Amino acid sequence: MPVSVLLILGMGAAVGFISGLFGIGGGFLMTPLLIFIGIPPAVAVATQTAQIVASSTTSVLGALRRRALDMKLGGILVAGGFVGSVLGVWFFAAARRAGLLDLVIVVSYVTLFTVVGSLMLKESIREFWTKRKGGSVRPRRRAGEHPPYLGWPLRMRFYRSKLYVSVIPITGLALFVGFAGALLGIGGGFIVVPALLYIFRVPTTIVVGTSQFQIVCTTIVALVLHAVQNQAVDLVLAILLIVGGVFGAQFGARVGRNLRAELFRFLLAILLLAVGLRFALELVVRPEDPFTVTTQEVHQ
Amino acid sequence: MRALGLLLFFLCSITAASAENLIITLSNHRVLISSNYTGTSIAVFGTIERDAQTVARSAGYDIVVTVRGPLQFLVVREKEQFGPVWINQGQQKFPMAPAYLSVLTSRPVAEMTSIQLRQRQKIGLWAIINSPDLTNERSGADQPFREALYRIRSQEGLYLEDPRGVSFLTPTIFRANIPLPATAPPGTYDVEVTLLADTVILDREVTHFELVKTGFEQQVGEVARDWSALYGLATALIAILFGWVANVIFRRD
Numbered sequence: 001m002p003v004s005v006l007l008i009l010g011m012g013a014a015v016g017f018i019s020g021l022f023g024i025g026g027g028f029l030m031t032p033l034l035i036f037i038g039i040p041p042a043v044a045v046a047t048q049t050a051q052i053v054a055s056s057t058t059s060v061l062g063a064l065r066r067r068a069l070d071m072k073l074g075g076i077l078v079a080g081g082f083v084g085s086v087l088g089v090w091f092f093a094a095a096r097r098a099g100l101l102d103l104v105i106v107v108s109y110v111t112l113f114t115v116v117g118s119l120m121l122k123e124s125i126r127e128f129w130t131k132r133k134g135g136s137v138r139p140r141r142r143a144g145e146h147p148p149y150l151g152w153p154l155r156m157r158f159y160r161s162k163l164y165v166s167v168i169p170i171t172g173l174a175l176f177v178g179f180a181g182a183l184l185g186i187g188g189g190f191i192v193v194p195a196l197l198y199i200f201r202v203p204t205t206i207v208v209g210t211s212q213f214q215i216v217c218t219t220i221v222a223l224v225l226h227a228v229q230n231q232a233v234d235l236v237l238a239i240l241l242i243v244g245g246v247f248g249a250q251f252g253a254r255v256g257r258n259l260r261a262e263l264f265r266f267l268l269a270i271l272l273l274a275v276g277l278r279f280a281l282e283l284v285v286r287p288e289d290p291f292t293v294t295t296q297e298v299h300q
Numbered sequence: 301m302r303a304l305g306l307l308l309f310f311l312c313s314i315t316a317a318s319a320e321n322l323i324i325t326l327s328n329h330r331v332l333i334s335s336n337y338t339g340t341s342i343a344v345f346g347t348i349e350r351d352a353q354t355v356a357r358s359a360g361y362d363i364v365v366t367v368r369g370p371l372q373f374l375v376v377r378e379k380e381q382f383g384p385v386w387i388n389q390g391q392q393k394f395p396m397a398p399a400y401l402s403v404l405t406s407r408p409v410a411e412m413t414s415i416q417l418r419q420r421q422k423i424g425l426w427a428i429i430n431s432p433d434l435t436n437e438r439s440g441a442d443q444p445f446r447e448a449l450y451r452i453r454s455q456e457g458l459y460l461e462d463p464r465g466v467s468f469l470t471p472t473i474f475r476a477n478i479p480l481p482a483t484a485p486p487g488t489y490d491v492e493v494t495l496l497a498d499t500v501i502l503d504r505e506v507t508h509f510e511l512v513k514t515g516f517e518q519q520v521g522e523v524a525r526d527w528s529a530l531y532g533l534a535t536a537l538i539a540i541l542f543g544w545v546a547n548v549i550f551r552r553d
Contacts, residue, residue, distance in 0.1 A: 050539045057543025058550075099377050099388050220536045227524065227532025235520055235535055242539060246546040283385045290380065291448030292388075296373040298485070299396070 012244020020252025027052045027186040041105050045185030046226035049219045050238035052187040056215045063209025070160040074213040080171040081218035084178020089225040113276025120269035127262045182222040187215035319354035322495045322503045329509045339481045348472040362412045362496040363466045365476045369400025370487030376445045392445035394435045399485045404465025404476045413499040425461035457481035486513045
């Protein structure tokens with residue numbers, strides 16, 4: 001499809017910058033952008049997974065060197081994520097056959113972004129106020145104080161994350177992220193990171209590395225499955241995105257170190273809400289031509 | 301021996317029945333397109349041969365050149381408002397629609413012959429789009445979908461009708477240019493030339509050309525289709541490699 005090479009490289013760099021700034025994959029921004037410039041949602045989602053593989057490989061290698069990675073927790077997230085990915089790709093193919101894929105992607109984005117965005121916005125505003133009043137930002141966890149779902153059966157000990165919790169909620173989280181990731185072309189870092197931080201109370205240093213480890217493994221599976229089942233991976237587009245993203249991310253990370261944490265989370269929340277709103281608009285505005293033609297197969 | 305005799309008889313009867321014969325040729329039977337291809341065109345040349353007994357027609361001849369690209373299974377969908385949102389509701393399947401369709405004529409088809417003959421013999425773009433074998437008829441409900449197919453495809457330059465697309469160089473020699481936009485898909489294209497005079501069809505000839513994509517992008521596309529698992533794994537490996545290189549280049553400790 002005729003899309004400018006420079007535009008794609010520039011978009012890769014811009015999204016890479018933001019992803020480096022916030023320490024997130026950036027897939028949730030890139031996929032919508034690709035869709036907005038006219039790349040079919042199926043190709044955008046499938047190709048974006050390749051970019052996520054590249055960017056999270058970089059951060060996993062970094063985390064490995066800093067020993068900021070809980071392999072055991074990561075392993076369980078990966079196992080659940082695999083199953084979620086397979087289900088997600090299968091659902092993707094089924095929705096595509098039914099002609100509902102575009103709708104499914106748009107509606108999921110709107111829901112996910114408005115929910116996560118408003119939760120983050122609420123959190124960051126609350127944090128901002130408590131800090132102003134001089135209170136502590138996050139109540140420290142006291143011994144023996146746990147939400148009930150962490151005490152479900154099949155408990156497991158994660159030494160590095162200082163956790164002793166049931167595997168069921170962790171697997172559930174992994175399943176959901178794998179499914180959403182494959183369906184929407186996102187790594188799911190912006191779901192896993194807050195979940196591990198706020199729900200499971202995993203130490204901050206471990207969270208990012210572990211989430212990135214999980215993302216690498218599940219997106220590799222999603223990428224191969226997308227290539228096999230939907231044949232929607234565009235290698236040239238993927239390489240352009242990767243190259244742009246790699247450089248953007250480095251500069252973003254440098255700027256990010258000078259940014260205050262709550263301001264940072266506030267900006268990210270606004271960003272999420274904006275993307276979600278943009279998608280919602282797409283859905284409500286009367287289309288230019290209500291008819292579309294799709295090619296199901298070519299007779300040879 | 302008897303078979304040969306029968307064949308001879310048929311050959312004689314054919315030549316006897318048609319007083320005028322079409323002879324056509326294309327400027328090119330194979331179009332190679334690379335990734336920087338921006339569209340091209342193919343010329344059709346033809347001549348009308350008249351045998352000794354036939355007198356020249358006063359009304360002159362009409363030529364219709366119909367070009368059909370590779371056949372595709374298409375689905376046309378219509379978005380309708382459902383509560384606050386627009387979603388795909390109705391759909392119409394076109395199991396054997398040409399990916400490319402152009403009709404080039406020496407004058408508007410409506411002036412050449414009756415609508416009945418046009419519909420039966422599929423002369424003219426609308427006779428093809430409205431033909432009952434293109435999609436299933438739903439007592440008129442299929443009509444907006446047929447029109448949408450034409451509208452969308454003609455915006456892409458893939459469906460077109462040109463009432464001045466065929467020009468006569470002499471009363472019996474003609475030429476036409478088949479425009480092929482960059483969006484024309486690879487495959488075999490059928491070129492059908494119909495000769496009419498006084499509202500009847502005198503002769504019909506068919507020839508073909510092939511549109512072949514070459515170059516890097518096409519090879520990648522073929523690998524992606526035929527070796528999809530390998531392609532996926534290779535893409536993943538390339539992505540990991542890039543990630544690793546980035547980690548090495550930008551190591552901060």
